[in-house]
Amino acid sequence: MNLAPIWLLYTQKQVFEPLLQSTLTCPHCGCAKVETMPTDACQWYYECSACHTLLKPETGNCCVFCSYGSVLCPSAQLQQQQ
């Protein structure tokens, strides 16, 4: 018999809480703005409030936050955890 104590299993299981605030920096005009990221879907388009350029993710990124944000999107944060 080699059973781990039940309390050990609980302490090892960490609840994942992603950061939801990311600073998006426009590559065209340099305008930076703090945006709240949606947790249910990736945001593919983002319009800069200063120059109104429609930003799209760079190749290989799933959303504009992964390409231009200071914090990766929640789903990318989750992948880093695993």
Ligand SMILES: [Zn+2]
């Ligand atoms: Zn801009």
